[in-house]
Amino acid sequence: MKRGFHNKLGNISLITGGSIVLAMFLLLSFCCLFSPAALADEVAKPEQIILSWTSDPLTSQTITWLGADDSLGQLQYQAKSSFNGSFDSAQQVEAEANKFDSRYYRYSINIRHLTPDTDYIYRLGKEGCWTEPYSFSTADDTDKFSFLYMGDVQSGYLGWGRMLNALYQENPRLRFSLLGGDLTNNDADEMEWGEFLDAASGVFSRIPLMPTLGNHDGTMYKNFFVLPDNGPAGLEQEFYSFDYGNAHFVVLNSNNNCNEKAKQWLHTDLQNSKQTWKFALFHHPAYPASPDYKGIDQSIIANWVPILEQNRVDMVFVGHQHQYMRTHPIFQGEIQSDLGRYGIIYVMGNAGAKTYIPGQGFPYIAREDSGSNYQLIDIEGKSLTLTAKRADGGLIESYTINKTLKPAPILVPDAGKIVGQPVKLNFIDDADWRLAINEIKLDGVALTPGQYSLDLPGKITIAGELFSSAKEY
Ligand SMILES: [Fe+2]
Structure with missing residues (x-):
């Protein structure tokens, strides 16, 4: 007769008859290894x-x-x-x-x-x-710090965990990580969650993990993570923001990108931040690396991008399309190729084993790469360096933004202007830029100080007499 024991050692069979000595030895060994006290000690720890x-x-x-x-x-x-x-x-x-x-x-x-x-x-x-x-x-009130960005995990948890542990060992300066959604492939699968958390906890028991929801994330994600409660009413933790050092981070649920309450919250949240750097994190790309047949990109461009641009977000971290991509700076749909002109840089990451083939050739793509990767972001005052690496540590690219080169402000004419009325232009106020204004031209002709006024903060008013006819100025 055979009797099986299922435990960490696999199956052990005790055989009656001539093997009693062996059986006693195995039984004693089992009792020593797996006594109730040992089991409590080995199995029950958090x-x-x-x-x-x-x-x-x-x-x-x-x-x-x-x-x-x-x-x-x-x-x-x-x-x-x-x-x-x-x-x-x-x-x-x-x-x-x-x-x-x-x-x-x-x-x-x-x-x-x-x-x-x-x-x-x-x-x-x-x-x-x-x-x-x-x-x-705990954080210090610094303008010099580093963080990690990783795109989708979704599969290949063991390999992801190896990459994560290795990169943290090489970069102990990292203070936290953003994670771009699709943490598991099947959110309802307990095994997958076990594998994900096992792989994650080596590093994220030491530095915080701040994730966003992807299209594969659901109830298990929401039941596990505890995130800032400062989002719009009823959508807390799906939308949230936080500050670290001289940066503001806003995290959005792109499965819910049409929600009006969330749009209002996003605008207010960004407008209230005076941090040097503003970052957004969400799962679906606004500017995709490969065609987005569901049109989510267009929906995000319509609903969120104007708010991000108006509030001068510097960089947006996305995932979903399983490759690395960095765009050129983009503002109002146009690539901003002149140094110092404002535009959002979109960074797509992919941390797991699932990969798409890059190469669609969209003109806004500055750099792309296939496979599993991660991104290190080093901030020092008004300078940011993005370093993108492959899972094996090989360099994809290093890209630096220097904010001391002042971008031109965004000028937005008030609606409803008519001939003969003063025109008010609003710009996102920036003390350094404001103090640097020394000339304003209309139709290529420099205005005299009496023809315009500079109202603080962020308003230029041009006298109505200069707009004597209906045309484009
Ligand atoms: Fe996805």
């Missing part, structure tokens, strides 16, 4: 730990994890500078358990009132069943 932010990165840290039972919600943390190997003097907080899938409970907690620019040590679980110590760092 795992799949992912950091994110739900409030200010300067003073807070959100930690999310899974546990095999509902008793693993304790978190202990303390500043690394005072950590001597013991958590005896650590702060302790407790998260509640929520059922995540058929096996796991999900826990999440946001630690507040932390000190900026400080390293912390933490562990998760409960008395007698703690994880090893992990660490995170």
Whole structure:
């Protein structure tokens, strides 16, 4: 008679009769290896730990994890500078358990009132069943920092995890990562989520992961991630924004790109930000690398791009088409080839194993590449360097933007002007640019100071007497 044991070692068969000694040996070995205490210790520790932010990165840290039972919600943390190997003097907080899938409970907690620019040590679980110590760092109020962008994962989780661990080892300066959606292929598949989180937690238990929703993401994504709650009412966490250093990040759900409430929120959110850099992250490209037969690109161009342009977003991170692409700067549908002219640069990434063949030849594409890749973004004041690399670390390209070259402002005539009326031009105010105005021309003729006024912030008014007939000026 055979009896099977299914455990981490696979099947072990105990055979009656002449093999009793062997059977006793195997049984004793099994009991030692998998006694209830050992099982609790080995199996029940929290795992799949992912950091994110739900409030200010300067003073807070959100930690999310899974546990095999509902008793693993304790978190202990303390500043690394005072950590001597013991958590005896650590702060302790407790998260509640929520059922995540058929096996796991999900826990999440946001630690507040932390000190900026400080390293912390933490562990998760409960008395007698703690994880090893992990660490995170709060943000500092800096204009010099680096972050990572990755496009779709969707398949090839093991390879993605290897790439992620290797790139983080090579680039320990990275402070967080954006992830462009389609984290798994089948959002309802627990196995895929297990593989994704297993691959992700090595790095993202140390630096935060800020994702967006792709067309493959759904309930499991929403049940796992905890993200800023500052989006439009009813769409919180699908739309959100945060600041890090001198940059503002706005994250949008491109499956829902026609929503009027979200458009209003996007405009207000960007308008309220005075950060040097503005970035947007969403899944579907506005400017595709290959034809978008569903027309989502046109919908995003109609609904979001004017708002992004009007508010001077610098770079947009997208995914969905499984290749690397960087566009030239684009403004109002035109490629901006003159150095210093404003336009949005769109960056498409692809971190997983699924790949499309590039080569459509769209004129706005400045650089493209096939395969799995990642992007490093280094910011130093008004300078940004984007470094795109293949999964093996090989360089695709390095591209720098220098904002000290002042782009021309966007001039928007007020609607409803008529002959003989003053024309008001609005521009996105920029103190450096405003102070540099020394001449305004109308029909190629320089105006005298009495013919126009410069109203702060961001308005030029040209006298109505100059518009004596209906024509294009
Ligand atoms: Fe997609």
